[in-house]
Amino acid sequence: xxxxxxxxxxxxxxxxxxxxxxxxxxxxxxxxxxxxxxxxxxxxxxxxxxxxxxxxxxxxxxxxxxxxxxxxxxxxxxxxxxxxxxxxxxxxxxxxxxxxxxxxxxxxxxxxxxxxxxxxxxxxxxxxxxxxxxxxxxxxxxxxxxxxxxxxxxxxxxxxxxxxxxxxxxxxxxxxxxxxxxxxxxxxxxxxxxxxxxxxxxxxxxxxxxxxxxxxxxxxxxxxxxxxxxxxxxxxxxxxxxxxxxxxxxxxxxxxxxxxxxxxxxxxxxxxxxxxxxxxxxxxxxxxxxxxxxxxxxxxxxxxxxxxxxxxxxxxxxxxxxxxxxxxxxxxxxxxxxxxxxxxxxxxxxxxxxxxxxxxxxxxxxxxxxxxxxxxxxxxxxxxxxxxxxxxxxxxxxxxxxxxxxxxxxxxxxxxxxxxxxxxxxxxxxxxxxxxxxxxxxxxxxxxxxxxxxxxxxxxxxxxxxxxxxxxxxxxxxxxxxxxxxxxxxxxxxxxxxxxxxxxxxxxxxxxxxxxxxxxxxxxxxxxxxxxxxxxxxxxxxxx
Amino acid sequence: xxxxxxxxxxxxxxxxxxxxxxxxxxxxxxxxxxxxxxxxxxxxxxxxxxxxxxxxxxxxxxxxxxxxxxxxxxxxxxxxxxxxxxxxxxxxxxxxxxxxxxxxxxxxxxxxxxxxxxxxxxxxxxxxxxxxxxxxxxxxxxxxxxxxxxxxxxxxxxxxxxxxxxxxxxxxxxxxxxxxxxxxxxxxxxxxxxxxxxxxxxxxxxxxxxxxxxxxxxxxxxxxxxxxxxxxxxxxxxxxxxxxxxxxxxxxxxxxxxxxxxxxxxxxxxxxxxxxxxxxxxxxxxxxxxxxxxxxxxxxxxxxxxxxxxxxxxxxxxxxxxxxxxxxxxxxxxxxxxxxxxxxxxxxxxxxxxxxxxxxxxxxxxxxxxxxxxxxxx
Numbered sequence: 001x002x003x004x005x006x007x008x009x010x011x012x013x014x015x016x017x018x019x020x021x022x023x024x025x026x027x028x029x030x031x032x033x034x035x036x037x038x039x040x041x042x043x044x045x046x047x048x049x050x051x052x053x054x055x056x057x058x059x060x061x062x063x064x065x066x067x068x069x070x071x072x073x074x075x076x077x078x079x080x081x082x083x084x085x086x087x088x089x090x091x092x093x094x095x096x097x098x099x100x101x102x103x104x105x106x107x108x109x110x111x112x113x114x115x116x117x118x119x120x121x122x123x124x125x126x127x128x129x130x131x132x133x134x135x136x137x138x139x140x141x142x143x144x145x146x147x148x149x150x151x152x153x154x155x156x157x158x159x160x161x162x163x164x165x166x167x168x169x170x171x172x173x174x175x176x177x178x179x180x181x182x183x184x185x186x187x188x189x190x191x192x193x194x195x196x197x198x199x200x201x202x203x204x205x206x207x208x209x210x211x212x213x214x215x216x217x218x219x220x221x222x223x224x225x226x227x228x229x230x231x232x233x234x235x236x237x238x239x240x241x242x243x244x245x246x247x248x249x250x251x252x253x254x255x256x257x258x259x260x261x262x263x264x265x266x267x268x269x270x271x272x273x274x275x276x277x278x279x280x281x282x283x284x285x286x287x288x289x290x291x292x293x294x295x296x297x298x299x300x301x302x303x304x305x306x307x308x309x310x311x312x313x314x315x316x317x318x319x320x321x322x323x324x325x326x327x328x329x330x331x332x333x334x335x336x337x338x339x340x341x342x343x344x345x346x347x348x349x350x351x352x353x354x355x356x357x358x359x360x361x362x363x364x365x366x367x368x369x370x371x372x373x374x375x376x377x378x379x380x381x382x383x384x385x386x387x388x389x390x391x392x393x394x395x396x397x398x399x400x401x402x403x404x405x406x407x408x409x410x411x412x413x414x415x416x417x418x419x420x421x422x423x424x425x426x427x428x429x430x431x432x433x434x435x436x437x438x439x440x441x442x443x444x445x446x447x448x449x450x451x452x453x454x455x456x457x458x459x460x461x462x463x464x465x466x467x468x469x470x471x472x473x474x475x476x477x478x479x480x481x482x483x484x485x486x487x488x489x490x491x492x493x494x495x496x497x498x499x500x501x502x503x504x505x506x507x508x509x510x511x512x513x514x515x516x517x518x519x520x521x522x523x524x525x526x527x528x529x530x531x532x533x534x535x536x537x538x539x540x541x542x543x544x
Numbered sequence: 545x546x547x548x549x550x551x552x553x554x555x556x557x558x559x560x561x562x563x564x565x566x567x568x569x570x571x572x573x574x575x576x577x578x579x580x581x582x583x584x585x586x587x588x589x590x591x592x593x594x595x596x597x598x599x600x601x602x603x604x605x606x607x608x609x610x611x612x613x614x615x616x617x618x619x620x621x622x623x624x625x626x627x628x629x630x631x632x633x634x635x636x637x638x639x640x641x642x643x644x645x646x647x648x649x650x651x652x653x654x655x656x657x658x659x660x661x662x663x664x665x666x667x668x669x670x671x672x673x674x675x676x677x678x679x680x681x682x683x684x685x686x687x688x689x690x691x692x693x694x695x696x697x698x699x700x701x702x703x704x705x706x707x708x709x710x711x712x713x714x715x716x717x718x719x720x721x722x723x724x725x726x727x728x729x730x731x732x733x734x735x736x737x738x739x740x741x742x743x744x745x746x747x748x749x750x751x752x753x754x755x756x757x758x759x760x761x762x763x764x765x766x767x768x769x770x771x772x773x774x775x776x777x778x779x780x781x782x783x784x785x786x787x788x789x790x791x792x793x794x795x796x797x798x799x800x801x802x803x804x805x806x807x808x809x810x811x812x813x814x815x816x817x818x819x820x821x822x823x824x825x826x827x828x829x830x831x832x833x834x835x836x837x838x839x840x841x842x843x844x845x846x847x848x849x850x851x852x853x854x855x856x857x858x859x860x861x862x863x864x865x866x867x868x869x870x871x872x873x874x875x876x877x878x879x880x881x882x883x884x885x886x887x888x889x890x891x892x893x894x895x896x897x898x899x900x901x902x903x904x905x906x907x908x909x910x911x912x913x914x915x916x917x918x919x920x921x922x
Contacts, residue, residue, distance in 0.1 A: 328785050352787025361785070369785040374778040383775065384786030386768050395767045 025087065026051040026183050026214040027072065027103075032081035034067055041067040043238045045081070049183070049231075054205060054215045056225040056246070059235035060258055060458045061429060065218050068235070069185050072216075073105045074098040085183075104176025105185040110168050112160050118171050119143065119156035122178050139178065146177050151207045165313075166197035173204065183214045190224060194313045195486060195519035202228045222251040223487065234258055259459050269470045272494040275304035276339070278478035279325075279359070279447045284334035286317070286324040293332070294320040296502035302447065302478040307469065309481045309493030309510070313522055317502035318482045319364055322451045325480070326361035327351035328369070338447060355384055360440035362433075364451030364482070370436040373425040377415075378406035380424050381439050409438040414464070430461030437468055447478045454488060466492060486518060500524040553898055559845060563838050563886060565893045567852070570885035574878040583869050592878075595862025596855035602862070604735065604744025608816070610854030611746065612637075612808045612825075614753040616832025617850050618760050619675075619805040621841035623689075625764055626797040627777035632678060632693025633805040634829025635700030636671040640806030642707060643670030644813040645722050645820040652729035656748075656814075659729045663814050664752065664807070671806020672799040674700060679798025683791035689798065697829070708820055722820035731815040747815035749807070756804060757843040763800075773797055805829060834887030849886075856882060 027049040034042040042064045049055045059065045070076045072083065074092040082089050085101045092098050095105070112121050119139055127135045143156050152170050160168060169189060176184055186205075190198040205215055205228055217229060225232050226246060233243040234257040241257050255263045279302040286295035294317040302308045312318050323329035325336050327343070327350030336343045338357050345354060351361070363369035371380050382391055382402050390405065392398030406420040413434045415427070424432060433453070440448065450469060454462045469492060473479055483489050489496055489510075496508040498521040506521040553562070575585035596606045616633040623630035630636075643666035651659045678692035705720075712722035731748045735741040764770040772788045783790050812824045831853055838852070839845030860875035885892070 326785075327787060347789065348784055348791055349787045349789035351785055352789070355787060363785055368779070369781050372775045372778045372782050375775070379771065379775075382771075383782065384788075386771050386786075386788075392768070395769060396762075397766055397768050397771055399766070 024050055026085070027216070028082075028084040028087070029068070029072065030082040030084070032068065032071060032083075033079045034064075034071060034076060035079055040238050042071070042078070045235075045240045047233060047240060047243070049214055049216060051086075051214050052209060052212050053230040054209055054217060054228050056217045056219065056229035056232040057235065058219060058222065058225055058232060058254060058258055060220070061456060062237075063235040063258070064238040065235055066187070069105070069187065069216070069218060072098070073103060073185060099176075099179050099181065102180055102182035103185065104179060104181025104183070106169065106172040106176060106187065106189060108188045108191060110172055112168060112171060114161040115159060117157050117159055118154050118163070118167075118174075121160060121171055122156075122175050124175075126179055142178060143174065146174055149211060150177065150204060152177075152204060164197070165192050166194075166200060169193070169197075169201065170204070173208075181213075183216065184208065185216045185218070187218045188220070189217070190219070190221065191484075192314060194522045195515055196523055198224070199519075221487075222254050225254065226251060236260060255459055261460075263459050263463060267466045267470065267491040269492075270474070272306045272473065274306040274494070275476060277301045278304045278339055279480060280335075280337045280340075281325060282335045282337070284321070284324060284336070285332040286320045286329060286334075287332050288320055294502050295324065298334075298499075298502070298504055300497055300504060302480050304446075304478050305473055305476045306494040307473050307479040307481055307492055308495045308497060309483065309489035310497050310499050310504075311486055311489045311518055311522060312482075312484070312499035314484045316499050316522075318484075318499055319451070320502075321499070322361070322364060322449055322480075322482055325354075326359065326363075326449050327354035328361075328363075351384065352387075355443075355445075358446040360443055360445035360448050362436050362440050362448070362450040362453060364455070366429075366432050366436050371424050371432060373423070373432075375424055376421050377410070377424055377427070377435060378403045378420040380435055381406040381409060381420070383439065385439070385443065409442060412442075413438040413468075428458070429456040430458045430465075433457050433465060434461065437465060441468060441472060445477065447480070448472055449480045449482075451482045452485075453481070453483065454485070455483075486515065486522075490515075490518075498522055553894070553901060557897060557901065559840055559842070562890070562893060562897065563840075563845075563849075565897075566838070566886045566890055567882065569892070570882040573885070574881050577877060577881070578870065578874075581869070581874070583867060588863060588867060588870060591863045591866040592856070592859030594859075595866065596859035600738075600740035601742050601744055602858060604741035604746045605861075606851070606854045606858040607734075607741075607750055608745040608747070608811075608854070609857040610850045611750045611753045611811050612828040613831055613835045613850035613853050614757060614846060615804055615807040615811070616828050617835030617839060617846040618756055618832075618843070619801045619829075620832045620836035621839070621843075621846055622760060622764070622773075622804060623797055623801040624836060624841050625770075625777050626773040626793060627780065628679075628682070628794065628797060628801070629690050630675065630678075630693055630798065630801045630805075631690060631833065632675065632696045632700075632802070632829070633832045634825050634827060635693070635697035636674040636802040636805035637808035637825045637829050638697075638704055638823075639674045639700040640667040640671030640802075640809035641704070641813050641820050641824065643667050643806070644809045645712065645725075648725050648729055648814050649723060652726040654729060656729055656731055659814065660731060660748065660810075663810050667806040667809045667813075668803035669806075671809065672803035675798040675800075675802020675805070676795060679795040682798070683794040701823075705822060708822055712820055720822050725814060725818045729814065730818050731810075733815075745816045747811065749811040749815045752807060752810070754847075756807065757847055760804075761843040769793075769796070805832070831883065834883040837888075837890050838886040853879075853882075 025048050029045055029047040032042050032045040045068055057065050067076065071078045074094045074097050083092055090101060092101065113124065116124065119136060122143060123135050123139045129135065140156055147153050152174055154167060154170055154174065173184065189201060193201060208215060219225060229246045231243060232246050232249065232254065234241045234254060236258060282299050284295055284298045285293060288294045298321060310318055320329060324331045327345040330346055336345060338359055343354055343357055367373055372383065391402045403420050410418045410420060415431050415434045424435065427435065453465050453469065457465065469479060481489065481492055493510050496510050496513065497504050498506045498508065498518060500522060501524060505524060508518060578585040578588050596602055616637060619633045620630055644663045647662050647666040648659055651662060674696060678689045678696055681687040681692050682689045708722060709720050713720060714723045733743065733747045734750065735743050764774065772783065772793055775786065775788065776783045776790055776793050780790055808825055808828055813820055817824060835846055835849040835853055839849040856879050860879055863870050863875050864872050
C-alpha cells in the first residue's frame with residue numbers, strides 16, 4: 001500500500017508502534033467491526049487520524065461512513081475493535097462521553113433551537129448551574145474568545161431563525177468548541193451552503209487546523225476533498241479501501257476507489273441545437289403551504305433541444321417553481337405555456353393535465369412525491385399514467401400489460417434487481433430514480449422537468465442518469481433542470497438561470513461563467529442588479 | 545438509533561398467524577375472566593361454538609350477523625385503502641334505513657325482486673350521502689373524517705329518532721317504529737330455499753354481501769380507480785404529483801364506504817324487521833372496524849373475520865341460556881375482549897413475531913439490514 005498512515009502490518013507490530021506514535025495521532029480506530037444482523041456495516045476498519053489535520057472520509061451511500069462516525073461519536077457500540085483517543089484506549093458509551101474526550105460532531109441537519117439566541121444555543125445542555133445568568137455571562141466571554149481565536153464571528157444575541165444557514169453552521173461548530181472539542185466531525189457540511197459560504201467554512205476549518213484542532217470531514221464531493229483535506233480515506237461496502245495523502249491523489253482515482261470501477265466524472269455532450277420555444281413561463285407567482293410568496297414574478301423560456309439549469313441554494317423558490325410548473329402546486333398568478341398553448345394547472349389534478357399536454361416531471365424528492373414506495377415496481381411504473389389505454393380497457397386495469405411494459409423498461413434502464421413485483425422501497429436510491437426516469441422519459445414528452453436528478457444516487461448511476469438526460473435533449477426535447485449541485489448544473493446545462501429569493505437574478509453561459517460569478521449570483525449579489533438600477537430609473541423617467 | 549432492525553413479516557404470517565395469535569390471546573383472557581367468576585371456560589367455549597355452528601338454525605343466525613359485519617367491514621376497508629378512517633359506519637348504516645323504508649313502503653305490493661334492487665339503490669344513496677358529506681368536508685375544508693364521521697353518527701341517531709317517532713310512525717301505534725312492509729315486498733329468507741336454515745333471519749342480502757366482497761376485491765386491485773385510491777392511501781403527495789385529484793378520490797371513496805355501510809339497512813329493514821325500528825344497527829358499524837382490522841382490509845380476511853364475529857354474536861347469545869351463570873353482560877365482555885385483541889391491539893405480537901422470523905431467516909435479514917443502512921446513510 002502506498003499510504004503513509006495506514007499500514008497493513010500485523011497487530012503486534014502495530015500496537016508497539018502506536019504507543020510510540022501516540023503523540024501525533026488524535027484518533028485511532030483499530031479493527032472496528034459492526035454488524036447489523038448479518039450485514040457487515042464496518043469490517044475490520046483501521047483509521048488513523050493525525051492531530052492537526054483535516055482528514056476526509058469518502059464513500060458511496062451505504063459504504064459505512066456514517067456507521068463508523070456514529071461509533072466514534074458513541075451512537076453505536078462496535079462489536080469488536082478498539083478506539084484510541086490521543087493514544088489511550090476508550091470505550092465510548094454515548095455522545096456525552098465522546099464530548100468529554102474532546103470529540104465533537106456537527107450534524108448534517110443542525111440541532112439548534114430556532115427561537116433561541118446564538119448564545120442560548122451554545123449554552124444549551126452545558127449550563128453550569130440551575131440559574132442561567134452566570135452561565136450565559138461566562139459563555140459570552142468564552143464565545144468572544146473563540147470567535148477571535150478561530151475567526152468565527154457571530155452576534156451572540158442574534159436569534160437562530162434570523163441568521164443565514166452558514167451562520168447556523170458556525171454556531172454548531174462553536175457549540176462543539178465551547179464544549180472543549182479537539183476533534184470535530186463534520187457530516188456533509190456543505191450540502192446546504194452556497195459555494196461562497198462553503199469557501200468561508202473551509203477558511204474556518206483551515207484556521208481550526210492551524211490552531212491544532214483535528215477535523216474529520218465526511219463528504220461525497222470529491223472537489224471538497226481535494227480542496228481542504230490533508231488525508232483522505234475511501235470506504236466501500238463496509239471496508240476501508242485506502243487512505244491516501246490528498247496531494248498524491250486526484251478525483252478520478254478517488255471515484256474509482258469508491259465505486260470499484262472506472263467512472264466518467266465529466267459529462268460528455270455535444271453542442272445544443274435549440275429549436276422552437278417549448279416551455280414558456282410568464283410572470284409566475286407561487287406561494288408555499290404557509291402562504292408565503294416563494295416565486296416572485298418569474299419568467300423564462302426553454303427551447304426544444306436545450307437544457308436550462310436553474311442554480312440556487314436550496315430554499316430559494318426552486319421547489320415551488322418546479323411544483324407549480326408541473327401542476328402540483330397552485331400558482332397565484334402567471335401563465336405556463338407548452339408549445340404556445342397555455343396549460344390549465346389549477347386544482348389538484350393539474351399535474352394530470354400537464355402530463356396529458358406532454359410535460360413530464362421527475363420530482364425533487366422521489367420517495368415523497370414520485371413514488372408510492374409501498375407499491376410494487378410495476379405499479380409505480382405507471383403512476384400518473386394509470387388512465388392510459390395501454391393499461392386496460394374501461395375502468396379495469398390490465399396488470400399483465402402493465403407488468404410486461406414495466407419489464408421492458410427495467411431492461412432498458414438497467415433497473416436492479418430486475419423484478420417488477422418487488423416492493424419499490426426495496427430498491428436502492430439510484431434504482432428508484434431510474435424507475436421514475438423510465439416512467440417519465442418513455443412517454444416521449446415534449447418538456448421534461450427534472451429536480452435534483454442525482455440526489456442520494458450512487459456515482460455509477462449518476463453517469464447513467466446524466467446520459468439519459470442528454471439523450472432526451474438530443475432527441476429535441478426541452479429540459480428544465482433544477483439542482484442544488486452546482487457542478488451538475490454546470491456540466492449538464494446549456495443555459496444557466498440563477499434563482500435567489502424567488503427571483504431569477506441572472507443568466508449565465510455554463511461555458512464561460514466561473515464558479516465565483518455563479519456563487520455571487522446565488523447569494524443575491526449581481527452586477528446586473530447594479531447595472532439594471534439606473535436603466536430602470538431611466539425607464540421610469542427619473543433620469544432626464 | 546440503535547433499535548433492532550426487523551424485516552416485515554411474510555405475508556402468510558401477517559394475514560393468518562398474527563390474527564390467530566390475537567384471537568388465541570383473546571380467548572385465553574376471556575377464559576380467565578370466565579374462570580374468575582367461577583365458571584368452566586371450556587364449557588363456555590363449547591357452548592359458544594355449538595351455539596354458533598351446532599345446526600342449521602345456529603348457522604343461519606351466525607350468517608345473518610355476519611352479513612351485517614361484511615358490509616360494515618368492507619365500508620371500513622375501502623376507506624382504509626384510501627387512507628381514510630371511516631368510523632361513521634354506524635350512522636351511515638342507520639340513516640340508510642330511511643332511504644330503504646321510503647322506497648319499500650310505497651313498493652310493498654310489488655314482488656320482492658322488484659323492491660330489492662330499488663331498496664339497495666336507495667340504501668346506498670342515503671348511506672353514501674352520509675359518507676359523502678364528511679368526505680366533502682375533508683376534501684374541501686380539511687375537516688378530519690375521524691371527527692366528522694363520529695359526529696355524524698350522533699346526528700344520524702337524532703334524525704332517525706325524530707323521523708321514526710314523528711314522521712314514520714303510523715297513528716295509533718305505541719312502539720316507535722314505521723308501518724310494516726306487506727308480505728310481497730319482503731325479502732325471502734334463505735330458509736325458504738334451503739330448509740336446513742329453518743326460519744332464521746339470514747336472507748337474500750347475504751348473496752349481496754358476497755357480491756360486494758367480490759366487487760370490492762375487483763375495485764381495489766383491478767381498477768384504475770382502485771389504483772389511485774391505494775396510491776392516495778399510501779402517499780397523498782405522490783397522488784398530487786400524479787395529478788389524481790385527491791379531493792375527488794376522497795369524496796368518491798367516502799361515498800362508496802357509506803353506501804356499503806348502508807347495505808346493513810337493506811338486510812335489517814326489508815330482510816329481517818320488515819319495518820324501520822330504532823337502533824337496528826346494534827353497533828355493527830363499530831364491529832366493522834374490528835372486522836376490517838382483523839381481516840387486513842382484504843375481502844377474504846373480512847369474510848373470515850365477519851364469520852368469526854357473527855359466530856361470537858350468535859354463540860354468545862346462546863351462551864346465556866346454556867350456562868345461566870354467564871349473563872348477557874358477560875358475553876358482551878368476551879366480545880369486547882375479542883375486539884380489543886384482534887382489532888385495537890392487532891399489532892401486539894408483531895414485533896415479537898418479526899424478531900422470531902428475522903432470526904429464523906438470515907437471508908432476508910441481510911436485505912432488511914442493507915435497506916436500513918442505506919436509509920440511515922443517505
